[in-house]
Structure formats: C-alpha cells, structure tokens
Amino acid sequence: MAPKLELLPAVDVRDGQAVRLVHGESGSETSYGSPLEAALAWQSSGAEWLHLVDLDAAFGTGDNRALIRDVTDAMDIKVELSGGIRDDDTLAAALATGCTRVNLGTAALETPEWVAKVIAEHGDKIAVGLDVRGTTLRGRGWTRDGGDLYETLERLNAEGCARYVVTDIAKDGTLQGPNLELLRTVCAATDRPVVASGGVSSLDDLRAIAELVPLGVEGSIVGKALYAKAFTLEAALEAVSS
Numbered sequence: 001m002a003p004k005l006e007l008l009p010a011v012d013v014r015d016g017q018a019v020r021l022v023h024g025e026s027g028s029e030t031s032y033g034s035p036l037e038a039a040l041a042w043q044s045s046g047a048e049w050l051h052l053v054d055l056d057a058a059f060g061t062g063d064n065r066a067l068i069r070d071v072t073d074a075m076d077i078k079v080e081l082s083g084g085i086r087d088d089d090t091l092a093a094a095l096a097t098g099c100t101r102v103n104l105g106t107a108a109l110e111t112p113e114w115v116a117k118v119i120a121e122h123g124d125k126i127a128v129g130l131d132v133r134g135t136t137l138r139g140r141g142w143t144r145d146g147g148d149l150y151e152t153l154e155r156l157n158a159e160g161c162a163r164y165v166v167t168d169i170a171k172d173g174t175l176q177g178p179n180l181e182l183l184r185t186v187c188a189a190t191d192r193p194v195v196a197s198g199g200v201s202s203l204d205d206l207r208a209i210a211e212l213v214p215l216g217v218e219g220s221i222v223g224k225a226l227y228a229k230a231f232t233l234e235a236a237l238e239a240v241s242s
C-alpha cells in the first residue's frame with residue numbers, strides 16, 4: 001500500500017488572530033478568531049500535524065511569540081513552525097517552543113551561510129520553505145524576489161536540507177487547486193521529501209496530491225479550505241488514509 005499523505009492543517013496568526021490571506025498578501029486577511037481554538041479543533045479532529053505561522057514575524061510587523069508558545073504548549077501533536085525565523089535568536093525561540101520542526105524562508109535566500117550552518121546543526125528539525133511565483137522565490141513575507149527556485153534547490157540539496165515546503169503563491173488562499181506540475185518538477189529535482197502548500201480546495205485536490213507520494217510528496221498543508229468548510233478535516237484524513 002502506498003504510504004499515506006500527511007495533512008497539516010494551518011493556523012496563520014496575524015495580530016493575535018487566526019487569519020487567512022489571499023496570495024499571502026498583507027491586508028487581505030479574513031479573521032477566524034482564536035488561534036488556540038482553531039489549533040485545538042484541528043487536533044481534536046485527528047490531525048497529526050499543525051502548520052503554525054507567525055505572519056507578523058514574517059512581514060516584520062512585530063510577532064505573536066507568546067501566543068505561538070501558548071498554542072505549541074497546548075498541542076499533543078507535531079508542530080511545524082514558520083514565519084520570521086531568520087537568525088540565531090529567532091531560531092532558538094522557535095525551537096524552544098518544542099515544535100517538531102521549523103520552516104526557514106527568507107534566511108535561505110538572504111543568509112545562505114547561516115542556513116547551511118543550522119542545517120548541519122539541527123538536521124531534520126529544519127525545513128526550507130520554497131515560496132514561488134513562477135520559478136522565482138519570494139522572501140520577507142513573500143514580498144521580495146529572492147532568486148531562482150531550481151538554483152536554490154540545488155544548493156540546499158548539496159547542503160543537506162532535509163525537507164522542502166513548496167508553495168505556489170499564486171494559488172495560496174485562493175481555493176483554486178494546488179500546482180501539481182510545480183510539485184512534480186520540484187520532486188524531480190530533489191530526493192528530499194516535499195510538503196505541498198497552497199490552493200487546496202477539495203478532497204479531490206488532496207487525492208491528486210496523494211498520487212504524488214511515490215514521487216516524494218510527503219504531506220500537504222491545508223488552510224483556507226478548512227476555514228471555509230469546503231470539507232471537514234476528518235473527511236480529509238479519511239480521503240488520504242490509504
């Protein structure tokens with residue numbers, strides 16, 4: 001039997017609220033209330049992972065560190081933590097939450113030596129978020145261009161990066177379906193596991209991503225579709241369970 005696709009329901013935090021953005025754009029927020037309540041709801045629905053993003057830290061508009069800590073403290077499940085992790089202090093604070101792993105984005109584009117160092121130090125606890133428009137990477141909360149996807153991927157592969165979280169920004173928060181072609185081409189360019197992110201709208205989208213497990217896709221982040229009640233997390237877990 002093909003290994004199942006992991007699902008990572010998302011809780012993106014802006015100004016203390018769980019929000020969804022469109023194309024990751026600051027100012028496009030729809031608010032969904034308490035991040036802790038959202039995270040607890042995903043956990044009690046059977047999630048094995050939580051994808052937790054501090055959007056203020058990503059955008060450079062402050063941080064939600066205390067709240068992120070409250071959420072991670074309340075979780076019995078694995079947590080992937082993202083947003084504004086760019087130096088020793090922010091990495092130490094992120095790892096001190098007890099999260100299972102962190103996603104580095106901007107740092108992989110702007111301070112590659114530091115990223116190579118922390119990959120060597122922390123191994124599997126470090127994933128790199130490859131957030132793209134076309135094949136151009138975006139950093140600083142997806143607001144600035146940061147180089148070519150495949151050149152960066154080649155460098156990170158050589159540095160031993162354990163895992164990639166791949167987001168097509170044009171799809172993110174739009175409920176327009178994932179970019180399966182992007183996932184296929186990234187999988188062809190690396191032997192590391194890939195987590196898909198952005199655009200999931202239906203159980204069929206999740207089944208289509210699950211078809212890519214043999215190519216190297218390990219998991220899928222699901223945000224807007226769950227908040228918009230396109231399907232339940234229970235149904236999603238069932239849909240990808242074999």
Ligand SMILES: O=C(O)c1ccccc1NCC(=O)[C@H](O)[C@H](O)COP(=O)(O)O
Pocket residue numbers: 010011012020021024025051053055058082083084105129141142167171172173174175197198199200221222223224225
């Ligand atoms: O992850 C980040 O650092 C980030 C930075 C700036 C804007 C958005 C950011 N993350 C968004 C996500 O990770 C979404 O939760 C995820 O892609 C889910 O997308 P969707 O299912 O389309 O809502």
